[in-house]
Amino acid sequence: MLAIESQLAASGGAEISDGFIPLIDMKQLQGSHRSEIVQQIGHACQHYSFFLVKNHGISETNMNNILGTTREFFKLPEPEKMKFCTNDPNKSIKLFMGFKDEIQNLFISREALRFSTYPFEDYVNEWPANPPSLRKDVMEYCTSVKRMELALLEAISESLGLEKDYLAKILCNHGQKISMNYYPVCQEQDLGFTRGVRPHTDPTIITILLQDNVPGFKVLNNGKWVDVAHIPNTFVIHVGDLLQVISNYRYKSLHHQVYVNCEKQRISVASYCYPSPDTSIGAAKELIDDEHPAIYRDFTYAAFYEEMWRAVVQHATDKRLDTFKSSVA
Numbered sequence: 252m253l254a255i256e257s258q259l260a261a262s263g264g265a266e267i268s269d270g271f272i273p274l275i276d277m278k279q280l281q282g283s284h285r286s287e288i289v290q291q292i293g294h295a296c297q298h299y300s301f302f303l304v305k306n307h308g309i310s311e312t313n314m315n316n317i318l319g320t321t322r323e324f325f326k327l328p329e330p331e332k333m334k335f336c337t338n339d340p341n342k343s344i345k346l347f348m349g350f351k352d353e354i355q356n357l358f359i360s361r362e363a364l365r366f367s368t369y370p371f372e373d374y375v376n377e378w379p380a381n382p383p384s385l386r387k388d389v390m391e392y393c394t395s396v397k398r399m400e401l402a403l404l405e406a407i408s409e410s411l412g413l414e415k416d417y418l419a420k421i422l423c424n425h426g427q428k429i430s431m432n433y434y435p436v437c438q439e440q441d442l443g444f445t446r447g448v449r450p451h452t453d454p455t456i457i458t459i460l461l462q463d464n465v466p467g468f469k470v471l472n473n474g475k476w477v478d479v480a481h482i483p484n485t486f487v488i489h490v491g492d493l494l495q496v497i498s499n500y501r502y503k504s505l506h507h508q509v510y511v512n513c514e515k516q517r518i519s520v521a522s523y524c525y526p527s528p529d530t531s532i533g534a535a536k537e538l539i540d541d542e543h544p545a546i547y548r549d550f551t552y553a554a555f556y557e558e559m560w561r562a563v564v565q566h567a568t569d570k571r572l573d574t575f576k577s578s579v580a
């Protein structure tokens with residue numbers, strides 16, 4: 252085992268079939284072990300496309316509150332939730348319901364409320380007023396997630412040998428969206444053709460995922476789907492598509508999906524970190540050389556966003572970055 256793998260294993264990550272789930276102790280980013288932890292983060296991004304974090308500075312109360320609020324929202328009567336259903340991709344808040352995929356003959360059961368959260372003042376009045384705790388819980392949660400996000404972006408930038416603020420500058424404190432996800436209990440006879448979410452990557456720089464203790468989240472690791480067991484008080488950090496581009500394909504975006512079960516509903520909250528529409532995305536110049544030509548040409552986040560919707564319509568979300576490949580790739 253590589254020395255860095257033993258360090259990661261020693262930090263308490265859970266075993267998975269061909270290795271373990273990398274677990275990073277964020278508290279140590281503040282101490283004399285920072286460079287080791289940065290290296291562990293780089294290793295996890297490069298070889299696993301995700302890692303878990305502990306000692307991240309978000310209180311257990313804060314985590315329980317946002318999960319509780321999410322649970323309460325999805326318990327609301329149908330008409331109350333349906334107010335947020337829309338086909339307009341430019342709406343800053345949108346409710347997604349379960350749907351049948353006729354081509355794959357699968358029922359995708361996830362319900363999700365997805366909305367912009369930053370800056371709060373611009374959006375808070377659009378958030379659901381029910382349950383009454385929602386606005387306060389979301390605000391508190393997103394404030395602490397933003398802090399964690401910044402610490403992670405700094406460490407990830409350093410792990411690539413870039414200036415500490417490289418990714419934060421691209422993000423420019425701009426976009427933040429959360430998705431409150433609800434996976435209903437599945438009837439036994441429907442289990443074979445029901446999924447929570449199908450395999451996909453996230454259109455983000457990174458995604459910060461909080462899951463409750465119900466299993467179902469799976470990631471692709473060494474060509475195999477493995478379960479990411481719930482470890483209390485941790486978050487799952489995913490490499491997203493934009494980090495794949497910026498890192499010039501050193502870090503690959505995480506393929507993940509969600510299965511459902513017949514006993515318990517599942518709740519998760521994903522926080523998406525992405526830049527403003529006019530931001531130019533491309534491989535960091537420091538990561539391009541004769542041996543590593545730029546895999547993608549530069550593009551704006553707006554162009555990527557448009558491509559993302561086109562890919563959804565064409566059922567080709569796994570190909571959405573292909574349009575941006577450079578001629579040398």
Ligand SMILES: O=C(O)CCC(=O)C(=O)O
Nearest residue numbers: 430432462468509519521
């Ligand atoms: O519910 C989960 O654990 C994952 C959700 C997800 O993949 C997403 O919101 O992009």
Ligand SMILES: [Fe+2]
Nearest residue numbers: 451452453507
């Ligand atoms: Fe996702």
